[in-house]
Amino acid sequence: MCSGATVAASDPVAKGRHFLKLDSIGGKANVNIRFENVAKVFRHDLSARLVDFLEIASYVFSADCATRRGADWTDDDSTEPWGRDFAFVIAVREPDFWCTPKIKDLIEEVLGFLSNDKYSFTFVPLERDRGDQQQYLEFGDLRDWPFHSPERVLMFSGGLDSLAGAVETATRGDRLVLVSHRPVSTLDSRQKKLFNELQKQFPDQLIRIPVWINKAEAFGREPTQRTRSFLYSALGTLVAQSVEAGGVRFYENGIVSLNLPIAEEVLRARASRTTHPLGLHLLSSLCAAVTGHDFIVDNPYLFKTKTEVVESIATHEATHLIAHTCSCSHSMFKTRTQRHCGRCSQCVDRRFATAAAGLLTQDSETDYVSDVFVGARSDPLERAIAVDYTRHGIELDRRSENDLAAIFNAELSRAVRHEPRPSEAVQKIISMHKRHGEVVTRVLAQKVAENSAKVVNGTLDDTSLLALVIGQQYLRQQCHLATESAENEKEKSGAFDPARSLQSAAMVRVEQTLATILAKLEGSTLRSAKKEKKRKPRKREIIIFAAILMDLKGMKYCSFLHKQGIKPKWSDSVPTTYPTGYQAGNPWRKKIQDEKTRAKQRMNRFAESELADLFTAHLPEEFGELTRLLHSRNSHHASKNPTAAKPHKYSTIC
Amino acid sequence: MGHTRLGQLPKTRKWKELVERIAGPRVTGDVATAAVYIDAIAAQTLDASRKALDNVAHDSGVRYTFYLLTQVALAARRSDWENALEQHGIHLASDSTVFDLTVEVQGAVDRYVSRSPSGATDLSEMAQQSAGEALASLAGSRTAGLFGGSSADVRNAVRSLSTKKGFGELGQRFFGRFVARFLNFYLSRVTAATLGTPRLRDLGDIAEFNEALRAHCDQSARIVRDFCGQWYSKTAYQEGIDLGNTSRFLAVAVNKLRSEFELQGSEP
Numbered sequence: 001m002c003s004g005a006t007v008a009a010s011d012p013v014a015k016g017r018h019f020l021k022l023d024s025i026g027g028k029a030n031v032n033i034r035f036e037n038v039a040k041v042f043r044h045d046l047s048a049r050l051v052d053f054l055e056i057a058s059y060v061f062s063a064d065c066a067t068r069r070g071a072d073w074t075d076d077d078s079t080e081p082w083g084r085d086f087a088f089v090i091a092v093r094e095p096d097f098w099c100t101p102k103i104k105d106l107i108e109e110v111l112g113f114l115s116n117d118k119y120s121f122t123f124v125p126l127e128r129d130r131g132d133q134q135q136y137l138e139f140g141d142l143r144d145w146p147f148h149s150p151e152r153v154l155m156f157s158g159g160l161d162s163l164a165g166a167v168e169t170a171t172r173g174d175r176l177v178l179v180s181h182r183p184v185s186t187l188d189s190r191q192k193k194l195f196n197e198l199q200k201q202f203p204d205q206l207i208r209i210p211v212w213i214n215k216a217e218a219f220g221r222e223p224t225q226r227t228r229s230f231l232y233s234a235l236g237t238l239v240a241q242s243v244e245a246g247g248v249r250f251y252e253n254g255i256v257s258l259n260l261p262i263a264e265e266v267l268r269a270r271a272s273r274t275t276h277p278l279g280l281h282l283l284s285s286l287c288a289a290v291t292g293h294d295f296i297v298d299n300p301y302l303f304k305t306k307t308e309v310v311e312s313i314a315t316h317e318a319t320h321l322i323a324h325t326c327s328c329s330h331s332m333f334k335t336r337t338q339r340h341c342g343r344c345s346q347c348v349d350r351r352f353a354t355a356a357a358g359l360l361t362q363d364s365e366t367d368y369v370s371d372v373f374v375g376a377r378s379d380p381l382e383r384a385i386a387v388d389y390t391r392h393g394i395e396l397d398r399r400s401e402n403d404l405a406a407i408f409n410a411e412l413s414r415a416v417r418h419e420p421r422p423s424e425a426v427q428k429i430i431s432m433h434k435r436h437g438e439v440v441t442r443v444l445a446q447k448v449a450e451n452s453a454k455v456v457n458g459t460l461d462d463t464s465l466l467a468l469v470i471g472q473q474y475l476r477q478q479c480h481l482a483t484e485s486a487e488n489e490k491e492k493s494g495a496f497d498p499a500r501s502l503q504s505a506a507m508v509r510v511e512q513t514l515a516t517i518l519a520k521l522e523g524s525t526l527r528s529a530k531k532e533k534k535r536k537p538r539k540r541e542i543i544i545f546a547a548i549l550m551d552l553k554g555m556k557y558c559s560f561l562h563k564q565g566i567k568p569k570w571s572d573s574v575p576t577t578y579p580t581g582y583q584a585g586n587p588w589r590k591k592i593q594d595e596k597t598r599a600k601q602r603m604n605r606f607a608e609s610e611l612a613d614l615f616t617a618h619l620p621e622e623f624g625e626l627t628r629l630l631h632s633r634n635s636h637h638a639s640k641n642p643t644a645a646k647p648h649k650y651s652t653i654c
Numbered sequence: 655m656g657h658t659r660l661g662q663l664p665k666t667r668k669w670k671e672l673v674e675r676i677a678g679p680r681v682t683g684d685v686a687t688a689a690v691y692i693d694a695i696a697a698q699t700l701d702a703s704r705k706a707l708d709n710v711a712h713d714s715g716v717r718y719t720f721y722l723l724t725q726v727a728l729a730a731r732r733s734d735w736e737n738a739l740e741q742h743g744i745h746l747a748s749d750s751t752v753f754d755l756t757v758e759v760q761g762a763v764d765r766y767v768s769r770s771p772s773g774a775t776d777l778s779e780m781a782q783q784s785a786g787e788a789l790a791s792l793a794g795s796r797t798a799g800l801f802g803g804s805s806a807d808v809r810n811a812v813r814s815l816s817t818k819k820g821f822g823e824l825g826q827r828f829f830g831r832f833v834a835r836f837l838n839f840y841l842s843r844v845t846a847a848t849l850g851t852p853r854l855r856d857l858g859d860i861a862e863f864n865e866a867l868r869a870h871c872d873q874s875a876r877i878v879r880d881f882c883g884q885w886y887s888k889t890a891y892q893e894g895i896d897l898g899n900t901s902r903f904l905a906v907a908v909n910k911l912r913s914e915f916e917l918q919g920s921e922p
Contacts, residue, residue, distance in 0.1 A: 073664045077708045079776055080661060107766065118773055224659050262658055263846060264838035267779050272657040329657055334755025345658050381660050384846035388660070391846075391857055402791075405753055405800050410779065413760035423751045423801045458857070468849050471856030520858035520865075567918065594877055594910060595917075601876050 002059040003091035005124050013087050013122060020066065022059045022215075024322050025128065030219070031062045034212035048093035050238050053290050056090055056107075056121075057227075057234035058213050062225040063088070064115060066219035082270070084117045091126040098123040104288055110282040116269040117227035145243075146175055147207050152249035152298070153177040153240045156208065158191040159327045160350060161301060163198070164309045165251025167318045168445050170202040179248075180206045181232060181238045187326075190339065194324040213234050218264050229274040232489060233283045233297055237290060247296035248287070250275045251388060253306045254429065255436045256349070257299055262392040263384075275299050276412045303428050305436045306353035322354070322362040341416075342368035342375050343382040348389050348465070355446070356439040373447045374454070376461040386465040391521065395442025396433045398522040404430050441518065444469065448514050456506035475513055537602070540566045542614045544599040546622060549629045558582040558592065564619075568592070663843050668702040678853035687867040688845070688853040689866035696870055697919020699837050700912060706777070707836065707912065711905035715767040715778020719785045721900040722759060723828065724886055726789070727821055728895070730812035736805065746805050752793045753800045755808050756786050776839065784831035788824055818887040825882025829876035833911055834868050841867065850893050853863075870918070878907045 001007060002022045007014050024031040033054065063086055070081025092098050098121070108119045154169070156162045156178035169176055182188040188210060195208045210573040213231065229250075236248030252275040259271040273279045280297045301309060313319055326339040327350040340347045351372035365371060377383045396404065398422065405412060405426060413424050419425035448470055454460045458466040458476045467473075470514035537545070543564045547557050558578035568581055568591070576580040581588035603611070610629050615626045663669040667696060675695060676688045688695065700707065710716050729738035736746050743765060744758040765784050767774045789812075794800040796811035815824045844861045854860055885903050889895050 014827040073661070079709070082776070083773070112768065112773065116774065224657065259658070263660070263842040264835055265661060265774050265840070265842045266658055267839065268774065270659045270661075272659075274657075379664070383849065384660050384843070385658065387846040387849050387857065387860070388842075389657075391860060394857075395861075402794055402800050406787045406790040406794065409756050409790050410760050410783045413757040413786060414764070417757060417761055422755045422757045426753060427801055462850060469857045471850070471859075473850060474855040517856055517858035517861075521861040569920070591913065594913060597880065598877060598914070 001089045003055060003126055004128060005089045005091040006124075007089050007122075013089065013120070017087060020063060020219075022062055024055055024058060030216035031058050032212060032214050032216075033058050046238060046242065049097060049290060050241055052092040052094055052098065052233045053239050056088075056092070057231045059088060059090060060086075060111065060119075061213070061231040062215040062219070062228050064117075065215060065222055065225055068198055068222050069224060082116060082268075086117055086288055087120045087122070089122045089124065092123050093126050093129065095123045097455050103286075106282070106289060107287045110279065110286055111227060113276075113282060114230060114269065114273050115201070115224075117226075146204075147177050147243055149244045149246075150175060150177055151245065152247045152296070153179050153209075153236055153243065153245045155236055155248060155250050156180050156191065156195070158187070158194050159346075160306070160313070160322065160325050160353070161251045161253055161256075161309050163194065163318070163325050164312045164316075165249070165301065166198060166206070167201075167313060167316045167321070170198075171316045174205070176202075176206045177239060177245065178206060179232075179236050180208060180210045181228075181235060182210045182212045182214075190324070194321065197321055197324050201321075201612040209239050211238075215628060224272075226272055226274075229279060229283070232274075233287060234286060236297070237287045237295070238509050240295070241291055246294070247284070247298065250280070250299045251301050251309075252299050253304050253309045254302045254432050255305055257259065257302055258411065258429065260392075260411055260433070262345075266388075267354055276415065277302060277419075278417060281418045292330070303432050305432055305439065306349055307356040307436070307439050310353045310357040310359060314357065314519055319359060319362045322359060323364060323367070338367050338369050340368045342370035342372050343377055343379075343385070345385050345389060348372050348386055350441055352393075352443050355443045371464075372500055373466050374451060374460055374464045377463045377465070383468060385464055387468055389466065390440060390444060392470055392495050393437050394444070394518060394521045395437070395642070397437030397441045398518070401427070401430050404433065432474070445514060448510060452507050452510040455510055470510065475510065537606075537614060539618055540569075541599055542618045544596065545603045545611065548596065548600050548603060549626055550622075555579060555582055557596070563569050569595075593631060613640055660846075661843060663840060666702075668698075669840075672698050672702060672840075673844050673848065676841070676853060677848040677851035685852040687855070687859045687862060689859070689862045691853075692863070692866040692870045693918045694865065695841070695919075696837055696874075697915050699840055700915050700919075703836070703840055705747060710777060710908050711901050713775055713777045713781075714770045714772055715763065715775055716781040717897055717901050717904060718766045718770075719763050719778065719781040721830070721895065721897055722762060723785055723789070723824065724821070724890070724895045724900070726755070726759060726812060727816040727824065727886070728890060730816045732811050735809045746808070748805050750805045750808060751788060751799075751803055752797055752811065755793070755812070756790050757866075759789065760786055777836075780832055780835045780839065783835060784828050784872055787831050788827035792824055810897050818883040820883075821886040822879040822881075822883025825886070826875045826879040828870075829878050829882075829907065829911060830868075830872035833875065833915075834871035837867060837871070838864065838898060874911065874914045874918060877910050881907065881910065894898050 001019065003025055004023060023029050023032045067084055067086075069084060073080050090098075097103065104121050107121060111117065111119045151174070151456060154162065154166060154176055156166065157179070166176055166178060180188075183189070190211070191208075195206070197205050214237075231249055232250075240246075240248055257275045257277065259273065261267065261271050261275070277299070280299060283297040284295060287297060304312075308324070313322060327346045328340045329344040329346045330341050340350070342351075347368065350363070351368075354360055368375070370376060372386075377386060399407070412429060413422075416422040416425040419451050447466055448455070451460060451466055451521050454471050455466065455470055455475060458472060460472055462468075462473055543561060543566050547560045550560070552560050558581070561578045566578070567576065568578055568588075575584050575588060578592060583594060608615075611630060612627055615623050619626060661677070663673070672695070675691065675698065678685050726739065729735045729742075732738045735812055739746060739758070743762045744755070746755060746758065760782060763778075763785075764774075767778050790800055792815055793808065793811040796814055797803045797807045814820050843865075845854060845863055847852055849857070849860060854863065877884070886895070889899055889903075892901065
């Protein structure tokens with residue numbers, strides 16, 4: 001219940017729900033929204049509908065952050081708790097507008113997509129407004145202001161991507177209105193510092209509008225925060241409308257924007273959809289409805305990788321600004337001297353990109369609490385992030401375009417749903433993912449080569465990214481064996497140099513291991529190994545093959561198996577023989593039929609001569625008949641009249 | 655931005671036993687990789703997640719996704735196949751490709767699940783992913799590629815999947831991919847977090863494990879291939895395929911799959 005709205009306990013909307021009161025108005029506010037700066041800068045009041053929009057977004061975001069996603073998954077038979085069910089009752093200034101079914105549906109749709117939660121909204125008239133609304137005075141004509149009517153306002157997070165976007169736009173000579181969300185003071189001071197540096201390079205071209213929004217600390221803390229782009233869009237719309245801009249722009253590389261799942265467990269919004277193309281399309285529709293005119297929320301970096309974004313910063317001669325950016329997902333990061341934890345997915349992604357772009361000196365390792373490649377990862381989830389990120393990247397590199405389009409079909413389809421030519425757009429997206437995969441593979445190989453001596457000596461932390469990927473613990477044992485053997489050989493020949501021998505043998509071993517790992521990630525080694533493998537049938541399978549070949553069905557089939565001493569393999573103790581199972585009906589008949597179907601499929605993999613050999617060993621008495629049947633197998637199948645077959649009833653035939 | 659949320663398995667006996675099996679014994683020396691035990695691991699995972707799999711036939715998203723696969727296949731039998739698809743909200747232009755068809759199919763499923771009372775679920779998402787993969791890989795291999803050709807080429811490709819045999823193949827691919835995704839929804843939490851243990855020594859072992867799981871699921875799904883084709887052919891002819899009989903079919907198919915995995919897992 002928000003902004004002082006109330007609801008009767010007997011109201012259906014209240015049934016079975018946990019109540020949370022959120023208020024951003026008055027002295028007891030627990031959601032802090034300070035957009036005075038916006039009004040001050042632009043010197044006029046904000047429309048009631050826009051203030052409503054920002055408050056709605058702030059309440060949604062606060063509730064999202066305050067409500068855990070059911071961390072206790074204790075029942076081994078249930079599915080993982082993920083989605084939540086929210087019902088908001090919000091007091092607003094324009095209830096007629098917000099109660100329109102189209103608007104409510106749009107809000108619910110966009111939030112459902114971004115967060116996988118269920119939402120319902122009830123809007124009631126606001127009884128007490130914020131007092132500061134009328135404090136601003138109209139000054140002059142906004143149209144004379146140099147920052148008036150830009151194409152878009154830019155959402156400025158202080159990371160590499162938004163920096164690259166700002167630099168690129170400013171280099172073109174455009175003026176920029178940057179909008180920042182300030183949840184905590186540490187993040188704000190970093191953003192401010194970066195902005196100041198940016199202003200030095202592009203004086204008089206930039207203005208930054210910080211907006212404070214945070215909730216009381218007493219509420220719980222859910223770290224996923226999937227509704228944040230809803231809040232950012234509301235913030236951006238507020239500012240864009242004030243300066244009469246055509247929309248809101250996010251700068252986010254396409255890999256993160258699509259955020260394809262790095263592992264099978266990462267279903268739906270477990271991979272955030274903050275700037276997902278479908279999410280931005282829905283937000284555009286909502287913001288256009290709120291403002292009452294065409295309004296675009298877009299992302300020009302949809303087809304660029306992170307590395308390409310970083311390279312763009314270099315192209316525009318702004319690499320000195322990289323050191324002032326922050327990509328780490330831990331926004332509450334406490335240390336004053338370092339900005340990056342080095343363990344979260346954003347830190348991993350950033351480090352791979354700066355390494356690939358050859359800009360590691362600008363992205364100093366001292367800014368990382370733990371080195372991304374060789375630092376320890378004590379938390380299993382941190383290890384999993386590093387492992388999954390690397391494996392996913394290499395697989396993107398190694399798989400074909402068609403494979404990627406099939407494997408990620410659902411995600412890619414959503415990304416291009418509103419593109420005029422989906423096939424062309426998706427090819428560009430896949431091509432970008434393959435470039436990203438190539439970067440991951442290349443940087444990994446480079447880092448492994450740089451650290452191969454440490455890998456061999458076992459001096460890397462066993463929980464570090466490189467040690468995990470290359471299997472340091474096991475590689476060390478193999479290398480010692482290899483070098484001992486080399487030492488023995490060379491000692492005999494009298495040409496032994498212990499240090500060089502150890503080093504070179506180890507390097508070769510590390511290189512070979514990496515090559516094997518990459519090949520396995522391509523799947524080629526396994527597939528070729530599988531082709532060679534054809535297990536020899538066991539006796540029971542051979543007997544079943546024979547029964548199939550003799551066209552035995554029903555009780556005759558079961559009696560034949562029983563006569564040959566074959567017992568059913570089902571785990572239940574009764575019935576103990578095939579004939580008694582058949583007589584007992586389902587589910588036993590179905591099991592017998594399923595087994596027969598499997599055997600039939602398997603039998604087709606064997607050549608006539610192979611089967612004949614098998615029958616000789618196990619069914620000498622029936623060998624003559626079986627050989628004759630084998631010879632006529634093809635013609636027998638071909639001569640069967642398909643129209644004569646009775647309708648198949650899967651559960652009773654065998 | 656760009657967060658990925660990874661989770662952990664329940665801390666119950668069955669799941670702990672599974673983790674132990676994958677991680678392997680705490681000894682040094684030669685130990686077979688986890689991929690070697692894929693049959694047993696898959697069966698053990700299905701056992702631990704038994705109730706979740708039971709929900710498949712009752713999940714409106716899964717049901718509609720499979721139902722839509724049957725309708726796309728049946729539409730390809732008709733000369734006015736674009737009109738037939740329109741009835742399900744699938745719009746194809748004359749130059750549409752196989753990938754365009756999958757975009758439309760995914761859109762239709764998204765619209766359906768967003769309107770359903772239960773909304774999208776993890777199972778419905780797995781079904782969508784698997785249906786898209788099955789359709790793209792099989793129809794794509796029957797045309798010039800996923801991104802080329804015309805609506806007529808797409809229709810010809812899908813028509814080859816609309817026969818009893820063709821739909822059996824489509825069904826096998828769907829169920830194979832679905833069960834692989836279902837199992838790896840749980841197993842991927844273990845493999846990444848236990849990397850460095852005797853049975854998962856390096857990243858290559860995880861890749862090998864995933865590939866073995868995929869192959870095992872594809873192979874095991876052969877058990878429903880003929881069943882799929884026969885059900886589709888017979889039901890379409892006799893009574894017409896609807897959501898009700900699709901649901902009943904899914905319940906039986908899942909049981910068959912489960913029995914097959916149990917059997918494979920119990921073999922020495």
